[in-house]
Amino acid sequence: MSADSASWRCSTLSRNNVCIERLWRNVKxxxxxxxxxxxxxxxxxxxxxxxxxxxxxRIHxxxxxxxxxxxxxxG
Known part of the structure; x- marks a missing residue:
């Protein structure tokens, strides 16, 4: 695995975490x-x-x- 692909994965995971945290905040x-x-x-x-x-x-x-x-x- 190249350093570029590892860097991309980490930045993607960081953004996903923000989305998941926001989702659970809304649920609560x-x-x-x-x-x-x-x-x-x-x-x-x-x-x-x-x-x-x-x-x-629910619209977003x-x-x-x-x-x-x-x-x-x-759609």
Whole structure:
């Protein structure tokens, strides 16, 4: 592996970490904290609903006000 490819991977991973941290911040602030789930099964069901919303109905400024699903599928 060349130094260039290792450098690219590290910078990509750093950017991905920012995205993941932002995602979990949104999950906590928009779903987990307001709902105060009482059990793990209830939490799992709620997260399933949230991620369906997040990927298919919630628009994202960083994606040009599109949903992640529409960007991923080219629509």
């Amino acid at each position: 602030h928009e779903d987990i904290s307001p709902r105060c789930y009482a059990s793990v099964p209830e939490l799992a069901e709620g997260l399933g609903r949230y991620f369906e919303f997040y990927n298919h109905r 400024q960083g994606l040009g006000y599109a949903t992640p699903a529409s960007v991923y599928h080219g």
